[in-house]
Amino acid sequence: MREPVLTWCVPLELLCSHPLPVSAFLKTQVKLYTYRACAGKDEMGKMVSVINTVDTSHEDMIHDAQMDYYGTRLATCSSDRSVKIFDVRNGGQILIADLRGHEGPVWQVAWAHPMYGNILASCSYDRKVIIWREENGTWEKSHEHAGHDSSVNSVCWAPHDYGLILACGSSDGAISLLTYTGEGQWEVKKINNAHTIGCNAVSWAPAVVPGSLIDQPSGQKPNYIKRFASGGCDNLIKLWKEEEDGQWKEEQKLEAHSDWVRDVAWAPSIGLPTSTIASCSQDGRVFIWTCDDASSNTWSPKLLHKFNDVVWHVSWSITANILAVSGGDNKVTLWKESVDGQWVCISDVNKGQGSVSASVTEGQQNEQ
């Protein structure tokens, strides 16, 4: 199977004969949909997925593509220095905007929450972060942030509850935080030397109000503790917290990788007290970090898998039940947690089946 593939990795076992604590219910394994795009015998129930293709007409490599909040618009960015926005409702593709403004390859785009309007952020090799806004039906550059000395690699909007805040990670090792203060003004806070050599990824923690979530009197903002995670070329993942004085402080260092951390992704909250972060690295490993209690600060890593090549990108589905990982092996693999807390991609490794190479078998101590 030498074709590029999207592997839907299996979970599982619907059954487990070990009694489990109630908290483990979350971790039931279930098999995902099966797809066979190639023609074969008429197997029961196997329907081909609908694949829409959007022709972006980018003239160079595409580096990122992001759906907006509702899945109606698609933003893409490319080495051709442009950011494009498409309307993809009902399987269509209408180019809404072709935004020029960067002077180098654009690495990432990120949509802000719709309550702030139609806002898109992009970051580029040209050391700039540009915030684009749709005003009266047209997209325009709303703000430009040029506070970095090197390529800006990652941008991520904070949970909407915190306001309109953008975190940017750069190859100059710094992380800057842009907060919209109104009337077209943005306030900048910079964390210098967040990571030595460079910062590759930033990801915000979901908004959780400490204590009980009582209905706040109107106009008063609840006291959120703002946190985000960053991954860098120092092989570390760092967790940052905003102090009462508004300054950002390094709260934790998560060490487990032996090479540059390429991406971090903080999982959306599903109402449980656990926090989960996924990280991937040049060392081919993907770790799942969990912290059981919001107030305690012990994070424990679990190795999801060791790939044969660099792993570049990890991302959680919106209900956090699937983690997608893309690596240098030209595949995107999907993972789900199993009943006994193991992360599974293949259901039955022991029988030597599967299209992933044999090295997968190590470290996969499966149920049974």
Place this chain on the structure above:
Amino acid sequence: MEELDGEPTVTLIPGVNSKKNQMCFDWGPGEMLVCETSFNKKEKSEMVPSCPFIYIIRKDVDVYSQILRKLFNESHGIFLGLQRIDEELTGKSRKSQLVRVSKNYRSVIRACMEEMHQVAIAAKDPANGRQFSSQVSILSAMELIWNLCEILFIEVAPAGPLLLHLLDWVRLHVCEVDSLSADVLGSENPSKHDSFWNLPGNTQTLTELELKWQHWHEECERYLQDSTFATSPHLESLLKIMLGDEAALLEQKELLSNWYHFLVTRLLYSNPTVKPIDLHYYAQSSLDLFLGGESSPEPLDNILLAAFEFDIHQVIKECSIALSNWWFVAHLTDLLDHCKLLQSHNLYFGSNMREFLLLEYASGLFAHPSLWQLGVDYFDYCPELGRVSLELHIERIPLNTEQKALKVLRICEQRQMTEQVRSICKILAMRAVRNNRLGSALSWSIRAKDAAFATLVSDRFLRDYCERGCFSDLDLIDNLGPAMMLSDRLTFLGKYREFHRMYGEKRFADAASLLLSLMTSRIAPRSFWMTLLTDALPLLEQKQVIFSAEQTYELMRCLEDLTSRRPVHGESDTEQLQDDDIETTKVEMLRLSLARNLARAIIREGSLEGS
């Protein structure tokens, strides 16, 4: 329990060249984006022709099928009915209710099958026709499995009726069975067959039945041994069939379309009073004999076999794998859970498997522009994670129309999802402002209890008034009621409008005091004071004295306060210069009016006191 083996299934993305390029992805709310990329971030990319395509991949394709939609809609009704079945009911009445539910589900599947079959026949494009036909066969398989599960797990038919149910089951799904039974009935002893199988309404006990059957079976054996029918090989083989001889049965393989048909026929003749727990022996051997080592079992076969083995979990597991959407396993598992079957299998998280499958199914529904509403109800009946899943999904529903937005809000409000209500109202308010529908924006911000936004919108209203001299959306502002208290600016807007009303009703004294209080209480933003004072002019110039001396002093004080604090914020120099002239004139006029009014007021008050 055995692991299910299967490699992770692979979806090939056409057009992505893996030899040259890597693949990156991102999640959308209900889909995934995939495209070719190069992760090595260099400034100059290699001169490799890159693919400009982004692929959007969806999991829940079936959601978009027109015909299946009926299935989803109608089964939704059945699902809700099932959840509401009185938990107090036990025993026979409960069982009969559950069987009825099962039959309802099955009839819905059949109806869908019928319709799809019609479409398949009528299809002009043969490829479409084939696709529909294959969908029909999938639905048929689903009904087959469900029916068997109903017999074995829900009806829990005991020995005796069990075989009858199985006969019906096979008859429903395989037409050829009729020809075989016709054959058999045409044999020498039809009367014996008739009376023996006259079971509906039969009052014989199982033992009586068994005895009768044994007797008849022995008689047939004797005939065979005596070679009574030796002259007719056809009749002899018929006799062998009636004795349940597998080899003889298999000779008629063309009449038996599949192994479970073979199984039931075999049981009919060799062990009609088979007990449920013995079924699986016969099932496995029937499958093996029928396939005869020539072919291997298909997924459907494995599922049926698991059912005969009463391994519910294996059935669910295999169905999850084989089928392309969660509809079947979610509804079946839910029903079995209501039959208290999952717990009895002693799986600690048995009930959570139900929830898990329902969550997956419901999530799939949210990918659809109108079916998402069904999904809401499914989430409601998932006690552990239903609520939070609903919260995460409902915010992602595109609010294309006002009606849709209201529908979504109603759902959130009914469930006290205040965060979601607030967030959605804010989004709508923002959208309204951008489209200049200020009234709409204001009502959304009030609903969201968003003071900051209410202030913003009120400012826009006031600005509009300054520019055009009139208010838009008067109805809304006039009827704010207690909502006015949301923000100071909003309160001011409401009160200011009230001033205008009073003025219109010629309640000058009231209007005057209100106007003054707006300034003195500091509710009015400073930037608006000039406008307010200008509004006071006509009151000052009335024939009758409206403002008392005291009030006039206050007004003067406000004016001085205002003029002593130039420049007013934000204006540029050139604007300032132009405004200066207008401002000076206004101020002069005001000073004059105020002075005159003061004079008249003093005189009037002095005279009143005097007389």
